[in-house]
Structure formats: structure tokens, C-alpha cells
Amino acid sequence: xxxxxxxxxxxxxxxxxxxxxxxxxxxxxxxxxxxxxxxxxxxxxxxxxxxxxxxxxxxxxxxxxxxxxxxxxxxxxxxxxxxxxxxxxxxxxxxxxxxxxxxxxxxxxxxxxxxxxxxxxxxxxxxxxxxxxxxxxxxxxxxxx
Numbered sequence: 395x396x397x398x399x400x401x402x403x404x405x406x407x408x409x410x411x412x413x414x415x416x417x418x419x420x421x422x423x424x425x426x427x428x429x430x431x432x433x434x435x436x437x438x439x440x441x442x443x444x445x446x447x448x449x450x451x452x453x454x455x456x457x458x459x460x461x462x463x464x465x466x467x468x469x470x471x472x473x474x475x476x477x478x479x480x481x482x483x484x485x486x487x488x489x490x491x492x493x494x495x496x497x498x499x500x501x502x503x504x505x506x507x508x509x510x511x512x513x514x515x516x517x518x519x520x521x522x523x524x525x526x527x528x529x530x531x532x533x534x535x536x537x538x539x
Contacts, residue, residue, distance in 0.1 A: 396436065396478055396507040397485045401495050403443075403472035408463065411443035414495075421493040429475070434488060440473035482506065 414422070429435040441447075445463035464470065472495060479485050485504045494500050510522045510529070517525075 395481060396476060396509070397482070398505045398507055399475040399477055399485065399489060400471055400503040400505065401440075401473040402501040402503065403441075403470040404496050404499070405465075405468075405470070407472065407496060408443045408445075408470045409465075411445055418493065418495070418497070422495075425492055428491070429477070429488065434477045434479055435475055436478055437476040438474065441471055444470055476507065 413419075426435065426438060429438075443463065447462040447464075449460040449462075449464065451458040451460060477485055477488065479488070482504065489502050489504060492502065495502070510517075510526050513522060
């Protein structure tokens with residue numbers, strides 16, 4: 395099972411736009427090494443603050459671009475991992491071992507990633523096989539069985 399593990403930002407951290415302190419980077423680096431050695435991590439990255447981003451709002455056929463920062467947003471994302479683990483419980487156990495991302499109040503969200511087979515109720519077997527084959531053409535993509 396694949397999971398996206400989302401490290402939430404805080405309004406203060408997003409507003410500052412500063413890099414984490416060196417000790418936090420070192421602790422997170424050690425944790426990332428554990429994930430890599432265990433064969434858990436498929437992808438990982440940190441994100442710039444929302445002031446360097448944009449949102450596109452959809453309303454029917456029209457699109458509106460909203461430039462950051464997103465000061466009204468309560469749930470900003472600081473970074474993420476994509477993990478391959480056996481269960482949600484295993485992902486939770488890994489997150490419990492993670493250093494506290496912000497030192498104080500912090501939150502990490504865990505969400506299961508859809509596999510093509512999950513779409514069997516709405517896609518034909520041929521459509522699923524086609525999409526699995528196309529996904530396999532992408533770099534760094536795990537191949538579904």
C-alpha cells in the first residue's frame with residue numbers, strides 16, 4: 395500500500411519562509427535515512443512557503459489564479475513523503491518515530507494513495523491495464539501488480 399504522508403506547516407513558519415534550523419534538518423535527515431534503509435520511502439520533498447506559490451480556483455469553465463501567500467489558509471503543507479508500507483498502522487508507527495517538524499504544535503497527515511485496481515468498480519479490466527502500463531512509463535513509479 396502506498397501512503398502520502400503530509401507534513402503540515404504552521405502559519406508562523408509559512409510567514410517567515412525560513413529554512414528549518416540545522417538541528418531539525420539533521421534529525422529529519424537521520425529519520426529519512428531510516429526510511430530509505432527500510433525500503434519505505436518512494437519520494438520525499440519539502441515545499442517553499444505559500445508566498446512563492448499560486449492556486450487556481452475553478453468555477454465551471456472559468457479559472458482564477460490566486461497568488462500566495464495564503465494567509466487565510468489554516469492547513470498549509472510544509473513537505474511530504476510517499477511511502478510503500480503494508481498498512482495504515484505501519485505508516486502510523488513510522489510517523490510516531492518522526493522528529494517533531496516544528497518543535498511545538500505540529501501535525502502530520504497520512505492518506506492512502508489510490509492504486510489503479512481500486513477503480514475496478516468504474517473502469518474495465520482493459521482500461522486499468524492500459525493505465526497501469528502508462529504509469530509504468532513514468533520515471534520512479536512503482537508498478538502495480
